[in-house]
Amino acid sequence: MTHWTKLTENLKRLDQDASYCTYAALANTIGTVPAEESPWPVLKVAVLRNFTVEPLLPVLKGEIARMGFFPDFYVGDYDTIASEVMSAQSNLYQFRPDVIILAQWLEGLATRLTQRFVSLSHEEVVVEIGRILTTIAGQLENIRKHSEAPVLMNNFPLLFPAALGILDVQSRTGQINTLRSLNQELLARTKDFSNVFCVDYECLMANIGHSQGFDERYWHSSRAPLSRHALVPVAREYVRFLRALKGKTHKCLILDCDNTLWGGIVGEDGLEGIKLGPEYPGSCYVAFQNEILNLHDRGIILALCSKNNEEDVFEVLERHPYTVLKKEHFAAWRINWDDKVKNIRSIVEELNIGMDSVVFADDNAYEIGLVKHQIPELTTIQLPAEPSQLRTELLKQGFFDSLSFSSEDKRRTRMYREEAHRKHLATQAGSVEEYLKELQIQVEISTPQDFHIPRVAQLTQKTNQFNLTTRRYTEDHVRRFIADPDWDVWYLQLQDKIVDAGIVGVAMVRYDGATAQIDTFLLSCRVLGRGVEEAFLNYVIESVQSRGIKVLKGEYIPTAKNKQVVDFYKKQGFSNNGDLARWELNLKGHASRMPGWIKVKSQIRSTV
Numbered sequence: 001m002t003h004w005t006k007l008t009e010n011l012k013r014l015d016q017d018a019s020y021c022t023y024a025a026l027a028n029t030i031g032t033v034p035a036e037e038s039p040w041p042v043l044k045v046a047v048l049r050n051f052t053v054e055p056l057l058p059v060l061k062g063e064i065a066r067m068g069f070f071p072d073f074y075v076g077d078y079d080t081i082a083s084e085v086m087s088a089q090s091n092l093y094q095f096r097p098d099v100i101i102l103a104q105w106l107e108g109l110a111t112r113l114t115q116r117f118v119s120l121s122h123e124e125v126v127v128e129i130g131r132i133l134t135t136i137a138g139q140l141e142n143i144r145k146h147s148e149a150p151v152l153m154n155n156f157p158l159l160f161p162a163a164l165g166i167l168d169v170q171s172r173t174g175q176i177n178t179l180r181s182l183n184q185e186l187l188a189r190t191k192d193f194s195n196v197f198c199v200d201y202e203c204l205m206a207n208i209g210h211s212q213g214f215d216e217r218y219w220h221s222s223r224a225p226l227s228r229h230a231l232v233p234v235a236r237e238y239v240r241f242l243r244a245l246k247g248k249t250h251k252c253l254i255l256d257c258d259n260t261l262w263g264g265i266v267g268e269d270g271l272e273g274i275k276l277g278p279e280y281p282g283s284c285y286v287a288f289q290n291e292i293l294n295l296h297d298r299g300i301i302l303a304l305c306s307k308n309n310e311e312d313v314f315e316v317l318e319r320h321p322y323t324v325l326k327k328e329h330f331a332a333w334r335i336n337w338d339d340k341v342k343n344i345r346s347i348v349e350e351l352n353i354g355m356d357s358v359v360f361a362d363d364n365a366y367e368i369g370l371v372k373h374q375i376p377e378l379t380t381i382q383l384p385a386e387p388s389q390l391r392t393e394l395l396k397q398g399f400f401d402s403l404s405f406s407s408e409d410k411r412r413t414r415m416y417r418e419e420a421h422r423k424h425l426a427t428q429a430g431s432v433e434e435y436l437k438e439l440q441i442q443v444e445i446s447t448p449q450d451f452h453i454p455r456v457a458q459l460t461q462k463t464n465q466f467n468l469t470t471r472r473y474t475e476d477h478v479r480r481f482i483a484d485p486d487w488d489v490w491y492l493q494l495q496d497k498i499v500d501a502g503i504v505g506v507a508m509v510r511y512d513g514a515t516a517q518i519d520t521f522l523l524s525c526r527v528l529g530r531g532v533e534e535a536f537l538n539y540v541i542e543s544v545q546s547r548g549i550k551v552l553k554g555e556y557i558p559t560a561k562n563k564q565v566v567d568f569y570k571k572q573g574f575s576n577n578g579d580l581a582r583w584e585l586n587l588k589g590h591a592s593r594m595p596g597w598i599k600v601k602s603q604i605r606s607t608v
Helices: 003-011 020-030 054-067 081-086 091-095 111-115 122-146 165-170 175-190 201-208 216-222 228-245 266-273 282-297 310-319 340-351 365-374 387-395 412-428 432-439 450-462 475-483 532-546
Strands: 042-049 070-075 099-103 151-154 196-199 252-255 301-307 332-336 358-362 379-382 441-446 487-495 500-512 515-523 551-555 582-586 598-601
Touching (some): 003 054, 020 054, 042 054, 042 091, 054 228, 081 091, 099 122, 122 151, 175 196, 175 201, 196 228, 201 228, 252 340, 266 310, 282 301, 301 340, 310 332, 332 340, 358 365, 365 379, 441 532, 450 487, 450 500, 450 515, 475 487, 500 532, 532 551
Parallel strands (some): 042 099, 099 151, 252 301, 301 332, 515 551
Antiparallel strands (some): 487 500, 500 515, 551 582
């Protein structure tokens, strides 16, 4: 067995209940595989620290591998953050990280604040807090001088027992409330820097329990404060950010029904007999449905896959007095007696999304095992038999985390249902062009304003299929590009007589003398096949021409998901020299080819 085969086999053992030993074994295997042998892209993570972080690394490496990246780590020496971030020639910047983790323990920054709080006057506390904030702001400022890599910076756990015991929390100036204020101010300071995100150690340790999460003995012996109980949840918290930053957020949740959305089997117990209501265990299912509805409101697509009679399921969703979820909350469903693998594939095909962006949740171990075996790229959640744990199990790994939230997210399920209606109408039309004209498609193309930026950034982070370069950008990146005179950034918003799809496209162009380079060109898969991609590109071409540019360059960076756009530039008249990654269009005398059935509402921004 090769090292690579062994690695992929070990990866299969990772699930939501994986132990630290499982991660350690996987990390050891990763250490035997040369990065150049990996078919996965390398994710380079730098860790700067004032405490011992090495015990976190096996979990971080295992979870990064599960994301589909090969983990490559640089760990700075203990408590050398100041020197690492200041020098442009430091090992940190020579490593060229994709992400920087700034891991700091408060006792290493402020011993007086943690150990001698009672001896400090209020004025001295204020000075100490200011010093901590200034130190961290200086670290971030230096990082931003030399690197654009996103920074994951932790806040600080509260201390137990507090300096003044039960009296401490009674005062706004006690140790506990002082640390809470420090964390709030620290979060505010991060907003002064681009692409800095706060990893919430305060909340994490509260959830784990201070006595369970903090190891006093190892802190004193080796400056390793995190106990063995804390290693997996803390490392996974970092990975939630990595997943969102690298576009690995899941966008669809497919759910079973019986013993999942309610207790019991509706076909046998009937509407009145299932467990769903204000008393245990029915209250657990109501709470679970509320959490699923929260995901819906965040823009997660919901679907049902259940071996059941369709009329029985919809009777619950439409008539049960305590159901929170209704039929209209689901974009698709397969409620029949076919096998779930077939039904899941059918749902994913209908929604036109990637299988690896889907999570399937079921209480039945057999069904979960079958789906994992037949569709290994799909993420599964084995729901617990104890209903009070349903909500925790659904959320604990952060599969649906995102670093942005927009108005389009709130309308996503409705848009997918409207899209299904549009496809149905298409089958009734006499010809494709006749149907497209009847749709009355209108697109608005313009430079994003502040309230558009979260959605623009989100599309770069999530769009995989019709995405020529799959570069991932944060809101700060987008703002900087918009402000730069050598860049153009546009969004495309689509509406027709059936659906207001919202912002579904992004294009970014970088200028260099007499040439222009398309850095990003993407569209949501929901709007393909209507000529929108041609309309958007022609708008970009006309805008570039208005600057007096002679040559427009395009780039195609292949991934496992964007093969459908391999010849997009060729179809639009671009040429290459046998290199599918590099394309050019001579703009001299080039005439626009805007589809006649699309009305474009926009004004080309003149910069001449």
